[in-house]
Amino acid sequence: MGKARKKPSFSIITLGCKVNQFESETIAQELKLSGIQRIVKNKVPGNEKADTFIINTCTVTHKAAMQSRQAIRQAIRSNPDATIIVTGCLAQTDPDGIRKIKEVHRIVGHAEKYRIPEIVQSIDLPVTTSGPAKKHFQPNPPDKAAFSPFGNKTRPFLKIQDGCNTFCSYCIVPYARGRHRSMPVEDVLASVRIIKEAGFHELVLTGIHLGCYGTDLSPASHLTELLTVLREQKAIDRIRLSSIEPLEVTDELIDLVSASFTRPGHMCHHFHVPMQNGDDTILKRMNRPYGQKEYRNRIQAIHRALPDAAIGADVMIGFPGETDQAYQNTLSFIKSLPLSYLHVFPFSPRKGTPAYTFPDRVPPDLVKERSSEVRVLGNRKRMAFLEKHIHTEIEVLVETTPDVKTGRLKGVTSNYIKVLLDKHEGIENTFQKVLIQGLHDTQALVGRVLP
Numbered sequence: 001m002g003k004a005r006k007k008p009s010f011s012i013i014t015l016g017c018k019v020n021q022f023e024s025e026t027i028a029q030e031l032k033l034s035g036i037q038r039i040v041k042n043k044v045p046g047n048e049k050a051d052t053f054i055i056n057t058c059t060v061t062h063k064a065a066m067q068s069r070q071a072i073r074q075a076i077r078s079n080p081d082a083t084i085i086v087t088g089c090l091a092q093t094d095p096d097g098i099r100k101i102k103e104v105h106r107i108v109g110h111a112e113k114y115r116i117p118e119i120v121q122s123i124d125l126p127v128t129t130s131g132p133a134k135k136h137f138q139p140n141p142p143d144k145a146a147f148s149p150f151g152n153k154t155r156p157f158l159k160i161q162d163g164c165n166t167f168c169s170y171c172i173v174p175y176a177r178g179r180h181r182s183m184p185v186e187d188v189l190a191s192v193r194i195i196k197e198a199g200f201h202e203l204v205l206t207g208i209h210l211g212c213y214g215t216d217l218s219p220a221s222h223l224t225e226l227l228t229v230l231r232e233q234k235a236i237d238r239i240r241l242s243s244i245e246p247l248e249v250t251d252e253l254i255d256l257v258s259a260s261f262t263r264p265g266h267m268c269h270h271f272h273v274p275m276q277n278g279d280d281t282i283l284k285r286m287n288r289p290y291g292q293k294e295y296r297n298r299i300q301a302i303h304r305a306l307p308d309a310a311i312g313a314d315v316m317i318g319f320p321g322e323t324d325q326a327y328q329n330t331l332s333f334i335k336s337l338p339l340s341y342l343h344v345f346p347f348s349p350r351k352g353t354p355a356y357t358f359p360d361r362v363p364p365d366l367v368k369e370r371s372s373e374v375r376v377l378g379n380r381k382r383m384a385f386l387e388k389h390i391h392t393e394i395e396v397l398v399e400t401t402p403d404v405k406t407g408r409l410k411g412v413t414s415n416y417i418k419v420l421l422d423k424h425e426g427i428e429n430t431f432q433k434v435l436i437q438g439l440h441d442t443q444a445l446v447g448r449v450l451p
Contacts, residue, residue, distance in 0.1 A: 163209070271302055
């Protein structure tokens, strides 16, 4: 009897945003449906053994691009006989740089990303290189790849929008992802039905510029219109928005979230609203379409309507021309707002963007010092937000995977609080009423499931 043939295998290393995570899982689902075994990454990504490695890269910052190149080289070192496929934003914006890594077999830009499952299965396909993003929505239709569990089989992502037309002066993403485009409404509804039928209770809607959803469709639509339909159809128990720009947090959106307090169709009390900076001069240099006044107005409108809502913000430190006074303006502005958490990151000059050539760069040591100070402020705000919930009862969607550090069950509230729980049989992927008993750390609370 002949020796059994080894089942072909693949592994995916993903860097960057939720959209990248979604697209990696979409590719993985297609490959698994084709009978190719997925090898899940271990603690050192790239050390797992597989026939094909797909590295889905990021280039939003210099550090992300560096980590992407490191991931490629790690995969090559640990798997010298594997086929190496590089895709994602670094593959789109710097294919020539990736070609210098000779062991890379294929470079796949965003325009051809949806063909990766086909490429993996056929050694006869021509080498794919980066090219302009396609005009239609990507990747595959919902019957083939409706959602991405993203390693968390409780709250899948659904990418309903891609690309960006804004061209902030520091941002490489529009050059990497192309122009704004939306998933057709009927495809969104079909995808949500599949997700619900698969047994999921919460859905995270994501995109590169989510608040622009629908404006390119014919007839034109809007994110709030889509959310209203999902609410009216009771499409799924909970819907969460990944990130939305300040001026797209309209009164209509806030009213919809405020009114959607019952399940199914509950809109999570969670807004992630990128700020980037709190100084009007810097915001103008960034080509952001708002100033302090407009941003404050939107954050306060959320807080008035939904005092329990989690409100997060991105903050960029060290943008060219950030004087001591401009930095102090940002610090004071953050202190004055009812924000629940911050994502703080240093300015990273990206070749091909206007800000790459801007003068008056802030010294790296000063950027590091300022970033550290803002992170401390963000932790204080996060702690204050968490502490308000101690000794209260709150609903938690219990996740199917335990907390990595403690081994305890964990779940998330509508307003984006991680809660650690004692083990109970059979409550994974269910909603539970929980009494919050105390603080675990700056990122989580501890609670007891109520009978």
